[in-house]
């Protein structure tokens with residue numbers, strides 16, 4: 134852990150702030166989904182930490198499932214393409230209220246594409262929750278239903294978020310030192 138921490142320039146969202154945000158979003162979801170048939174949908178891989186914290190704070194019954202999509206290439210630049218690498222295979226779409234859990238909304242392409250896709254599959258309802266939101270980077274109009282923390286236009290890592298598949302295990306969200314990108 135300490136070795137990774139040497140690469141962090143600044144902690145943007147602390148463990149405490151993350152925990153408070155998870156509690157706040159979980160309370161709202163628990164209220165809104167009381168009479169629904171909640172399917173909590175984890176978007177791999179970045180959302181896995183937020184997802185697993187959130188699911189344990191939500192107090193209504195749920196099912197969980199996973200999809201894997203990619204919109205980014207290897208580094209920190211968006212390609213603008215959304216590809217489904219792992220799909221949902223279910224025969225009960227018309228009975229389920231899907232809540233997509235994302236780590237961060239950036240251009241908005243991933244979530245706007247996924248919402249349309251899952252509606253097309255016949256889901257009874259499709260909503261979205263994100264821990265982080267970078268509204269300054271939007272390329273398509275998209276507003277998450279549940280949004281944790283608005284952050285500035287900075288590339289962040291930790292709490293599930295990666296740079297070239299690293300730093301996901303950091304317990305907070307931070308900004309990398311510029312020299313890391315030059316390696």
Ligand code: IMP
Nearest residue numbers: 179204238239240241242243288289294
């Ligand atoms: P969007 O489709 O542009 O909204 O991108 C969403 C996805 O891009 C997220 O699920 C992340 O995987 C990735 N992403 C966007 N911004 C960041 C960042 O600052 N750090 C790490 N991953 C990011």
Ligand code: MG
Nearest residue numbers: 177178179180
């Ligand atoms: Mg992601």
